[in-house]
Amino acid sequence: MTIDGLLIYVLFIIGLALIGFGAGWFVDAAVNISKRYGIPKAVIGATIVSFATTAPEFLVSFMAALNGQADMAIGNAVGSTICNIGIAIGFIVMLKTVAVDDKSFNVKALMMLASGAVLFFLSWNGVITKMDGIILLVIFVAYMAYTYWDQKKEPKKPEDDAPVPRKGIWAKIKIKDSYLDVLMFLVGAVFVVGGSRLVVTNGTEIATQLGIPELIISLTLISIGTSLPEIITAITSYRKGFQDLSIGNIVGANILDITMILGVSSMFVDLTVNSQLLRYDYIFMMLLFVLVAFFGYRKKITRWQGAIIALVYVVYLAGLILTMA
Template identity: 70%
Template sequence: MDLSGILIYVLFIFGLVLITKGADWFVDSAVSISKRSGIPKAVIGATIVSFATTAPEFTVSFMAAISGHADMAIGNAVGSTICNIGIAIGFIAILKTITVDDKAFNVKALLLLLSGAALFLLCIDGMITWVDGLILLAVFAAYMVYTYLAQKKNPEGAASCELPDDKTGIWAKVPLSGYKLDAVVFIAGAALVILGSKLVVDNGITIAQQLGIPELIISLTVISVGTSLPEIVTAITSYKKGCQELSVGNIVGANVLDITMILGVSSLFAKLPVNSQLMSYDFIFMMILFVLLAIFGYKKRITRWQGGLIAVIYVIYVIGLFVWV
């Protein structure tokens, strides 16, 4: 492999790093701006944080869609939902039983199942059109309204992010504070996510072509794991702090947004042809994991053996992509 070939892989990895760091800054600044402005915690939890944490997936899928790479757009969104459950819940639950301390979990889980079922039905004709996108966005709106009302009714159960310190990391050297610093961090985070997404999409396509691997498989594995890093890191951090229950709510919300908001918005700007593999393989595993998460979460705890089952299914799914599909 020559230098230019190596550079492609370096830029791809660099793109994932930019996405991860940019998302971190983006979330912190979004929450900080919201809290400084006095926006109720229920609104922050239901909207600001949800949008910010799915920024990597959204940007990658949207850019892929408008660039004419539907496999990557859909594959990244679907792959992220599978990855979120398989890694961020499955492997974490193996280490320690996860308590599902969310009174609204059952309804959220039903909306997650509705999102998956709606996507499957809308893809039967082999195309996600702008009309399909509006239907997905309607489900997204229903989820957001319910989440807001649930958190407003039960504010102690709403997302509680501590206000980030003004002066941390590289920002300690910036002669700004308050809203001004928040704005700079917000813009910098958004810029890194956008730039990183561009690098991931462009170089991911090239890598797939060089290796002779379909864009869809690259998107369902490497790219989806990369764009899901914020959720995975959150799950690991929650485990270390002994509050794994936080990760379950985050994953359910992120998965609903991955399907409804990301694919809904993307399809408004470009028709998305549906690869037959998605219907016969990926959607099946996605729905299996959705159903298991809903069933296990209904009992208000995900045990170690249940986490092991989820993790095994995820591993089988990934192996199958390269062996059977």
């Protein structure tokens, strides 16, 4: 392999790392800035945090769509929903039964199922058009409105106003907190945008070099990379002994992945739907959606249920590998 060929892989990994670090900083800074200016918790949760946690997926898919790479745009969005459930729920819950403490889980789960079903229907003719995008964005607005209403009725707790603790390098920087928040926000945003660009550009090159379809790369490596915020949150929660892995938040992220990302992307360019998505990936996406909704209905997901979800994800990945053989 030439130096230029090796550099593509290095830049791809750097892109994923930039997304992982940047997304975390971006979220923490956004929350602190919002609290500092007295923005209600309901608004923070329903808008800033939701957008921030899905920023990696959004930027990768949006840039891919503008570049005419529909396989990558749709594959990343759909792959991220599958990855969120398979890894952030399946493999983590295998280790410990998790309580589903989100009181609005059942409604969110139904909206997630509806989002997936609508995407399946809209994709049936082989293209997601601007009109289809409007339909997805209507669902997105409905979800955001519900989330705002649901969080607004929650009683305010003293810790709601507490700033997010500084971690890593940011804990060592000695400047005024308000300035540090802005710096952290800007650096995080630059990392996510720059990392997304590196992932899209070099991910395409890797697919070309290895002869692997762009769609497969998007459904696996890129989707895992852009799902890092959700995956890292789940792992951290487990290590700290938290019973609630914010499964409701993962469900919410999946709704945004489908409705916001594909809705906005299709506003700028029609997205051609690869036939593999319809006959394979969408089916596994919907299967995982149904499993999470069904298992979480009783307000907890047990270890054996987590194992089933993880097994479905492994079978899904194995199927992708077989398609490359």
